Amino acid sequence: MISLAELHEVARQRLAPEHYDYFAGGAADEIALEDNEQAFRRLALLPRILPGSARRDVAVNLLGAWASMPVFVSPTAFHRLAHSDGELATARAVAAARTVLIASMAATTTIGDMAAAARAVDPDAALWFQLYLQSDTEVTDLLVRRATDAGCTALVVTVDSPVFGHHERDRRHGFTDLPEGLAAENMRDLPGGPRNIEMSPVLSWDDLERLRASTSLPLVLKGVLHPEDARLAVERGFDGILVSNHGGRQLDAVPASIDALPRIAEVVGGRVPVLLDGGVRRGTDVVIALALGATAVGIGRPVLWGLAADGESGVRQVLELLRGEFDHALALCGGRGLADLTKDLVTVRGPEVGKW
Ligand SMILES: Cc1cc2nc3c(=O)[nH]c(=O)nc-3n(C[C@H](O)[C@H](O)[C@H](O)COP(=O)(O)O)c2cc1C
Ligand SMILES: CCCCC(=O)C(=O)O
Numbered sequence: 001m002i003s004l005a006e007l008h009e010v011a012r013q014r015l016a017p018e019h020y021d022y023f024a025g026g027a028a029d030e031i032a033l034e035d036n037e038q039a040f041r042r043l044a045l046l047p048r049i050l051p052g053s054a055r056r057d058v059a060v061n062l063l064g065a066w067a068s069m070p071v072f073v074s075p076t077a078f079h080r081l082a083h084s085d086g087e088l089a090t091a092r093a094v095a096a097a098r099t100v101l102i103a104s105m106a107a108t109t110t111i112g113d114m115a116a117a118a119r120a121v122d123p124d125a126a127l128w129f130q131l132y133l134q135s136d137t138e139v140t141d142l143l144v145r146r147a148t149d150a151g152c153t154a155l156v157v158t159v160d161s162p163v164f165g166h167h168e169r170d171r172r173h174g175f176t177d178l179p180e181g182l183a184a185e186n187m188r189d190l191p192g193g194p195r196n197i198e199m200s201p202v203l204s205w206d207d208l209e210r211l212r213a214s215t216s217l218p219l220v221l222k223g224v225l226h227p228e229d230a231r232l233a234v235e236r237g238f239d240g241i242l243v244s245n246h247g248g249r250q251l252d253a254v255p256a257s258i259d260a261l262p263r264i265a266e267v268v269g270g271r272v273p274v275l276l277d278g279g280v281r282r283g284t285d286v287v288i289a290l291a292l293g294a295t296a297v298g299i300g301r302p303v304l305w306g307l308a309a310d311g312e313s314g315v316r317q318v319l320e321l322l323r324g325e326f327d328h329a330l331a332l333c334g335g336r337g338l339a340d341l342t343k344d345l346v347t348v349r350g351p352e353v354g355k356w
Contacts, residue, residue: 001309001317004281004302011082011308018173019081023304025169026248032256033248036279039256043288044349048334056330057337058323060296062273063154063218063239065126068098069323070290070338074244074277074298075130075156075222077106080182082308090307091118093315095125097323102128102156102298105143106197108178110185115150128154130222132161133207135200138191144215146186153217156242157208160223162201165250205236212237220275223250225260227267234271241268242275247300258289262343265293283325287333290341 001007012020026033060070073094080086087109094101095118103114111129118125129147134140144155170176178184187195212219218239223246224230230241243261245254254260257278265274276289277298289297299322306314335341347353 001321004305004318004321007302007309007314007318008305010310011305015082015308018170018175021169021173022078022167022175023076023082023301023308025167026252027165027167027250028252030248030252032245032252032254035256036245036248036258037281038279039258040279040282040285040288042349043258044347044353045284045287045291045329045333046345046347047332048340048345051331051334051336051340053336055336056327058327058330060338062100062126062275062296063220065100065153066098067100067126067296069326070294070296071280071286071319071322071326072100072275072296072298073102073303073319074242074300075102075104075106075158076300076304077104077184078108078178078182079304079307080108081178082304083311083314085311086307087114088117089312090303090315091115091125091127092121093306093312093319094118095121096316097319098122099319100126100128100296102130103147103152104130105132105186106184108182108185111147111150111152113185115152119151127152128156128220130156130158132158132197132199133203133211134195134198135202136191137210139195140211141214142190143186144211144217148215148217154220154239155211155215155217156220156222157211158222158246159208160225160244160246160250161199162203164199165246167249205232208238209236224264225254225257227263230264230274231267234268238272240273240275242277242298243294244277244298247278258285258292261289261292261294268293280322283322283327283329286322286326287329287335287341288346290338291343291345293343
């Protein structure tokens with residue numbers, strides 16, 4: 001495989017149409033979904049010349065975890081729909097690539113089993129846990145305890161989903177339930193029996209403060225697009241921001257993640273890491289996002305495509321392709337390290353090129 005696009009094509013052929021469309025789809029007219037990728041194509045890089053060194057250092061510290069490159073894996077649900085090894089394959093591949101895996105609360109494998117699979121590859125494997133706050137605080141607390149016991153070193157609270165997004169592809173297929181034998185394994189053995197994952201508009205900053213007080217793990221807020229929310233998050237002592245439009249699966253009228261990034265990076269002003277996901281498909285996308293102020297970027301669907309195409313090996317290919325492309329793009333930009341990626345390198349494509 002020579003590009004992420006090729007792995008996507010193989011995955012499309014392998015997956016049942018209803019499962020492919022669950023993974024690929026977005027909300028409503030899929031404007032945000034498409035814009036996530038298109039927005040990168042509207043931007044251009046102005047490379048610097050004569051770097052004077054053949055060494056390039058791309059490792060980055062993410063809330064105490066060393067990642068070998070500024071690319072991590074964003075949380076996506078139901079990996080066993082993509083491949084029978086599911087999240088175990090993903091966990092092994094990400095550990096082998098020495099980067100951070102954000103495990104989805106909606107995984108089809110428990111967080112404990114994912115952690116064991118990752119640690120068998122690398123005892124220092126970095127695993128974070130994504131959480132939808134549940135209105136029953138007992139459930140949330142138990143999930144946090146399980147993630148902590150599994151050795152997760154940060155919690156990523158998804159805050160862009162007060163209600164479920166409307167996915168018309170799923171409606172067309174009538175795809176509402178996981179096939180027999182697959183389940184959201186983290187939601188078993190909870191008070192009141194197995195639970196469905198709840199999304200709730202009742203949640204407020206108070207609930208986040210409550211979570212803050214109940215754990216010593218760093219907390220990242222995922223799904224921030226408004227600069228004012230980023231400011232509030234930093235002022236209230238949260239540890240990181242993940243700029244994301246949920247891969248275009250929630251509100252369709254939102255901007256592309258990369259277009260929302262600069263204002264948020266400005267408001268945050270380096271006080272906490274600013275992460276980004278949505279539409280990252282090439283090493284040059286990683287360069288652009290870092291230059292515009294991201295500390296690192298996440299990939300969602302490409303991991304699912306790698307998994308569906310070739311299990312653990314497919315996910316490894318995705319991560320190694322991006323690592324290679326990123327390093328190559330950094331070299332072509334005359335960069336020696338991540339600190340060389342500054343916002344003067346980015347401009348818009350077309351006749352406005354000098355005006356940005
Ligand atoms: C099939 C699928 C399932 C997802 N499940 C979750 C999830 O369980 N929790 C969450 O916070 N985000 C979830 N997301 C959003 C991703 O974390 C991420 O924001 C998005 O996929 C990034 O965009 P990309 O797919 O263009 O890389 C999901 C996305 C997809 C495509
Ligand atoms: C309850 C599962 C939610 C998964 C999700 O976030 C998505 O499909 O985008």
